[in-house]
Amino acid sequence: MADHVEDALVAELRALGDWLDVPEPADQRAAVRARLARLDHRRRRVRRWIVATVAAIVGTVAVVPPARAAVVDGVGDLLRVAGIEVRREAAPGGLPARPSRLPSVRPSTLDEARRVARFPVRVPAALGVPDRVLLADPDDAGAPRVVTLTYRGGTVRFDQFDGAVSPAFFKSAPAAQWVDIGAGPGIWLPGPHPVTYVDRKGIERTETARLAGPTLIWVAGTVTYRLEGLSTLKEARAVALSLD
Amino acid sequence: MSRLDRATEWDDAAAVTRARAGDLDAYEVLVARYTAPAHRAAVLLGAGADADDVVQDAFVKAHRQISRYRGESGFRPWLLAIVANETRNLHRSRRRRDGLVLRAAAREDPAPSSPDPAESAMAAERRQRLVDQIRLLDAPEREVLVCRYLLDLSEAETATTLGVPKGTVKSRTARALAKLRNRLLVEEVPGG
Numbered sequence: 001m002a003d004h005v006e007d008a009l010v011a012e013l014r015a016l017g018d019w020l021d022v023p024e025p026a027d028q029r030a031a032v033r034a035r036l037a038r039l040d041h042r043r044r045r046v047r048r049w050i051v052a053t054v055a056a057i058v059g060t061v062a063v064v065p066p067a068r069a070a071v072v073d074g075v076g077d078l079l080r081v082a083g084i085e086v087r088r089e090a091a092p093g094g095l096p097a098r099p100s101r102l103p104s105v106r107p108s109t110l111d112e113a114r115r116v117a118r119f120p121v122r123v124p125a126a127l128g129v130p131d132r133v134l135l136a137d138p139d140d141a142g143a144p145r146v147v148t149l150t151y152r153g154g155t156v157r158f159d160q161f162d163g164a165v166s167p168a169f170f171k172s173a174p175a176a177q178w179v180d181i182g183a184g185p186g187i188w189l190p191g192p193h194p195v196t197y198v199d200r201k202g203i204e205r206t207e208t209a210r211l212a213g214p215t216l217i218w219v220a221g222t223v224t225y226r227l228e229g230l231s232t233l234k235e236a237r238a239v240a241l242s243l244d
Numbered sequence: 245m246s247r248l249d250r251a252t253e254w255d256d257a258a259a260v261t262r263a264r265a266g267d268l269d270a271y272e273v274l275v276a277r278y279t280a281p282a283h284r285a286a287v288l289l290g291a292g293a294d295a296d297d298v299v300q301d302a303f304v305k306a307h308r309q310i311s312r313y314r315g316e317s318g319f320r321p322w323l324l325a326i327v328a329n330e331t332r333n334l335h336r337s338r339r340r341r342d343g344l345v346l347r348a349a350a351r352e353d354p355a356p357s358s359p360d361p362a363e364s365a366m367a368a369e370r371r372q373r374l375v376d377q378i379r380l381l382d383a384p385e386r387e388v389l390v391c392r393y394l395l396d397l398s399e400a401e402t403a404t405t406l407g408v409p410k411g412t413v414k415s416r417t418a419r420a421l422a423k424l425r426n427r428l429l430v431e432e433v434p435g436g
Contacts, residue, residue, distance in 0.1 A: 009425055012374065013393035019371055020394065025283030026296040032275050032303045033268055039304070 105136045105148075118143045119162045119223050126242035127151045127158070156229035158239075179216070179233060181240050186218030188233050216240060256319040264310050271310075274319065275303050281320060281395075282327050285405075288390045291331045298334060302326045321397065321404035328387070328405055377427050385420035392417055 113133050114121045123130070130151055135144035146161040179188045215228040216236040220243065230236040256277075262270035282302060286295040306313075306326050313322055378386055384406075391402040392413070399417075403410040 009421060009428075010393060012370075013389065014396065016371055016374055017394040017396060020288065020375075022284050022287045023295070025279050025299065028279050028296075028300050028303055029272050029275050031300055032307075033272060035300075035304050036268060036271070036307055039308070 104138060105134050108133045108135045110149075113144070113147045116143050117147055119160070120221075121147050121160065122220075122223075122243045123149065124158060124227070124239045124242045125244050126239045127156065130158075152229070156227070159226045159228075160223055162223060179237070181216070181218040181237060182220075186216055186240070188236070189215045189217070190233070257315055260310060260313060260315070260319060263307070271307055274323075278320060278323055279303075282323055285324050285327050285391075285395055286331055288394050289328055289331045289387060291334055294334055298327060298330045302330050305330070317400050317404045321401035324391075324395075324397075324401075324405040325407055329407075373428065373431065374424075377424055377431075380427070381420060381423065385416055385423065388413060388416045389420050389424070 110121070110123070110130070110133050113135060116135070127149075128151070130149035131154060132148075132150045134148040134150070135146075136148065137145040139145070146159055148160075149158045150156065151158070177188050177190075179186050213229050214231055214236070215226055216230070216233065217224070217226045218240055219225070225240070225243075227236055227239055230239065256274065259270045259273045263274065279299060282299045283295050286298040286302075291298045302323065306323050309326075313319070315322075378389060381389070387406055388402060391397045391405050392399070397405060399410055399413050402413045406413070408416075
């Protein structure tokens with residue numbers, strides 16, 4: 001009885017929400033941006049000090065040349081290598097239950113990949129011949145943004161893409177750490193983590209949330225590489241250093 | 245949580261990540277997306293004519309604190325917590341408590357379900373009584389009802405917005421509903 005009455009009252013309250021006279025909100029975009037830009041100007045000096053401090057603490061970052069430092073940045077909980085951003089924290093809403101694929105994936109061959117991609121497609125010699133070659137998210141001329149090679153029955157996956165563009169992947173992983181890969185820095189993510197792909201237009205509306213295994217991310221030239229599925233950093237690093 | 249909500253959350257997560265890295269365009273996506281809900285919350289929580297100022301301040305503060313955003317219950321309740329806080333500060337600085345500035349149903353019925361004018365008038369009267377009684381509740385109880393039912397937030401979102409544990413939301417909601425129900429009954433039965 002009490003429940004029934006309460007339910008009726010709750011229903012009434014919910015319905016009341018639609019009837020309330022709330023004025024139109026003002027568009028805040030320009031005002032907020034102007035205020036943030038002013039604040040940012042004042043804080044920039046402080047931030048430069050913070051970056052310097054972080055760089056001094058994180059050894060791998062401290063030794064990178066200035067050009068590389070522009071794309072690698074360890075402020076706060078965000079690790080960034082060209083084209084990939086890693087948030088060092090648990091994923092919001094937990095891990096996605098079912099992985100989905102990158103946009104517009106099609107099977108291809110190494111020869112074709114080398115011909116159509118706008119960046120040099122490289123192969124890690126340590127893994128041998130790839131099982132499959134996949135091209136994803138092509139532009140109008142058909143040049144893929146991401147070239148994927150899979151090995152060992154699909155359990156190992158090697159993505160490469162032009163990282164000079166704005167970030168294409170977002171990852172959330174609490175255990176992410178900086179590592180040294182040959183001449184440059186990389187990021188090692190030892191556990192499963194969700195990956196969100198941002199499509200070619202840079203639109204944040206991408207809903208591709210893929211669950212990835214242990215992953216190593218690094219940069220060589222303008223190309224960003226991610227190697228997924230090898231369980232130890234040692235093994236992943238050996239593969240990374242075997243790029244032809 | 246529906247699939248759609250999950251998708252929205254990923255969108256927000258991506259935008260937050262970029263905003264954190266200093267991308268003002270990404271933050272603008274969040275500002276555009278959440279201005280209306282933040283404004284509605286500010287009005288219903290009692291910001292009245294200052295709701296737009298509250299929303300703008302809240303967005304500036306949220307940007308400053310964005311490195312602390314952990315995404316447990318989504319960007320909306322996290323932002324609304326700042327909005328609720330700003331609204332309370334407003335009351336404090338004004339040194340007055342005009343409570344909920346609500347005007348119920350000054351407008352036409354959006355989908356007239358009852359063609360009988362007498363019945364519509366009765367419904368309008370009932371809505372006004374409800375609003376009056378909500379205004380008379382103590383602030384904590386009023387806020388919990390506003391969040392749960394007028395803003396249609398979940399218990400978890402309400403807890404984040406008001407900065408109290410989920411158990412408190414539950415007990416406070418029950419208490420507020422009981423009070424409201426009693427007062428409405430007393431009103432309906434004169435001398436009862």
